[in-house]
Structures are given as structure tokens and as C-alpha cells.
Amino acid sequence: MKPPKNRRVFVIGYGAATSLGNTFDATWQRAVRGEAGFRRVTRCQTTSRSNVVGEIPDWNPRAAGVMEKRDAMNWNADFIPLTMKVCLEALDRSGLEIDADTGPRTACLIGSALNGTDAFRIAVENYTQKGPLKVSPYLLPNVCANLPAGKAGMALGFTGPIFSPQGACASGNHAIGIGARMIRDGDCDFALAGGVDTCLIPEIIQGFANMWATIKVGPDDRAHDDPSQACRPFSLDRRGIVLSEGAGVVVLAAQEALEAYGLVPKAEVLGVGWTSDAHHFTLPNRETIVRAIGQAIDDAGLAPEDIPYVSAHGTSTVKGDRTEIEALRAVFGTGLENIPVSSNKSQIGHSLGASAAIEAALGIEAMQQRLILPTVNHIPDPEFADVDVVPNQARAWQYRFFLSNAFGFGGTNCCIVFKGV
DSSP, rough: OOOOOOEEEEEEEEEEEBBTTHHHHHHHHHTTTTTTOOOOOOSSSSOOSOOOOOOOOOOOOOGGSSSSSHHHHHHTHHHHHHHHHHHHHHHHHHHHOSSTTTTEEEEEEEOOOOHHHHHHHHHHHHHHOGGGSSSTHHHHHOTTHHHHHHHHHHOOOOOSSSEEEOGGEEEEHHHHHHHHHHHHTTSEEEEEEEEEEESSSSHHHHHHHTTTTTOOOOOTTTTTTGGSSSSOOOOOTOOOBBOOOEEEEEEEEEHHHHHHHHHOOEEEEEEEEEEEEEEEEOOOOOOHHHHHHHHHHHHTTGGGOOOEEEEEEOOHHHHHHHHHHHHHHHGGGGGGGGEEEOOTTHHOOOOOGHHHHHHHHEEEEEETTTOOOOOOOOOGGGGTTTOOEEEEEEOEOOOOOEEEEEEEETEEEEEEEEEOO
């Protein structure tokens, strides 16, 4: 094999659809205002008390405008049109034109935790209620992990490598990390990297509730009358994640491609660290998280004291938040007291494979705008008295680097250091 080119890799644009808005701009505007995008589920019917979720507002996959009407009926896994829409937005915002020159040099890596689970559910209902011949011949491609990237390529015209990094809730960071490595080494010049999940179906909602991962909102909970308060990472009364749908895509480019195509960088992918826990299928492992964070900082050529902000995984579970803070204390020591640590999930919920990519995009935009987005719904927890979680309001803050954490079921961790430009 040829030696790697060791090229620097930059983020030139991004798109997102979250519970705060069906575009990145709409999401950003509400995020800066400190809003949260949670409500009781309308996508389906459920008897679960874990019925407060994050739904993308004003989002109809069949009317997304990325497929013809007949095509949209066949492709009934919602993560496919959602990916196509967000990839289109990310490209538009990046200024990269896909043509005969750039198309073959553009990769697409879109991770997902659950893939086309919604399409499989429709197939099972058709099979049991209408008979085997009513199972769609499109079922198998609808549940394939690589199809969102594949359909995006068919619509947008790129023909570089496509695949789906399967890192559960860390998938978005894995996609960014792998895409950056591919560009660095010369496999491609550009990459659309991110994640997507459309997870709001009864079985998934109930499954998360039965494993006590999601918040159960009863009459005694402050989210009962105000669902927007359901997700509260690092808060004294945190009680579990808020399951959300969403997608996030960042566009990566090699340094020499910036001038060649007149592209404007927004941040540099400076360091990547990834580990696995060998510990438990849901509970995080402090020691391997510490290693992943340390690897990312070392890969960036920095020391812990150089990191001025952490975009936390921050899921709002009792054990998960505690373990992440313990890991940050181990890495940063007493210096953690001077490092803001906030969680975007307090506003957008946990969109599984999409979360890390959305959080990377929000973090880069915030760094450009000299802001830190807040951890909303916060009630101080004495256990975290030494940690500045940026409670409830965005904060003016000028910084050149930030660390973005992502951890997933199965014990997979991926952390990235971004540098401002």
C-alpha cells in the first residue's frame, strides 16, 4: 500500500435535524435561546410512561422533497430520506459542489444504532395481518445500514466509498474519525460523516423503558406538566435519557482542497481517540473512557491543560453522568474546575447514532460564535460541585479547542478534539 499523505482535515459545513428544528439553523436558533425540544410522543401510540421524547418538528418523510412520491412509498425506513435531506443541507452549507471532479473523491459515512427498524415493523405487521405476499420487496434494502449513504449518493452524485460505522450512540464520532483518517491518508478528498436514527416506534420506546434507560414521567416529576424539562444531565434529579429522533452530518475536506475549490474551513479535526470497555453492555467503564479522552488529546498534539471546553456525552442517567465526570476528573485533575462541561442532550435529547455528529456541529458553530451552549433544566447536584456545567443559559466564551465525547452500548467510546480556525 502507498504511504499515507498525512493531510490535515477540516470541517467545511454541516446539517442537522433535531427535536429543536428540522434544519441546522432552526436547531441553532433555539439552542442559543436555551430551549429544549421535548414533548409527548405523537409518532406512535404507547402506554409506556417513557412517553416524553424528542420529535423533529414539521418533519414528514414522505414530503421531504428528496424522493419522487412513488419512491418515497417504497423506501419506508425513515432514516433514509432524513439522511438524504441532511446531507443535502450539509453540502449546501459547505459550498462544495459535487461534480465530475469532486464526486469520485467524496465518501459518505453515516452511522446508526437502529437502522431501518421502523421498516421492519411495517413488514411484520403486513406479514401477520395481510399475509406473506404483502411484505415489501424493498424490506431488505430498507434495513441495510449503508442505504442512507447509498441513496444520498444516488441523489447527490458522489461515488466515493460509502458505509455505515456501527458504534451505537458513538456512531457519529466514529464516522467523523474514520472519515478524517480516510482523507488524511488519501483515500478521498471529502467526506460526509455523521449519524441518523428514527427510533420512535412503540417497541423501541418500551424496550428502553424496560431497561430503565429512559425517564418515566409520573405526576411527581417536574416534566409532567412541562415535558421540556425531562432531560437534565448532571442535575440532582436526573432520571434517564429522553429518546429522540435526529440526524447530523458534517462535511470534511483535505487542506489542499480548500483553496483548490474555494472552500472556507470552520474547524479542524485535530485528534481522535477510541477504545472499548470489555466491561458491560450498557454501563460505561471509567478506565477505558479515560484512555479514549487521553488518546484524543494526545493525537491532537495537546496536553489536558490545553482543553478549554468539553462537549459532554451527558445523557442524564445517574450512573452515566457520574462515570463521565469521574473520567474527566481523572484526566484533568483539579483543572476541571476551570473547564466548562455542558451537554447538548439537555436540549435535543438522545438521538442515538446521530447524537455525536449533531453535537459536533453545534460545538463547532458555538466555537465560531464564541459561545458555549448550556446544560438546561439544571438543578445543582452536590456530587458535581467542582464542575461548571454551564447551567441553563448560553455563555460567551472564546476558545480555540474543544473535546467532544461519545460513548455507546456495547462499550464503545470515541472522543474527538476540534480546533477552531
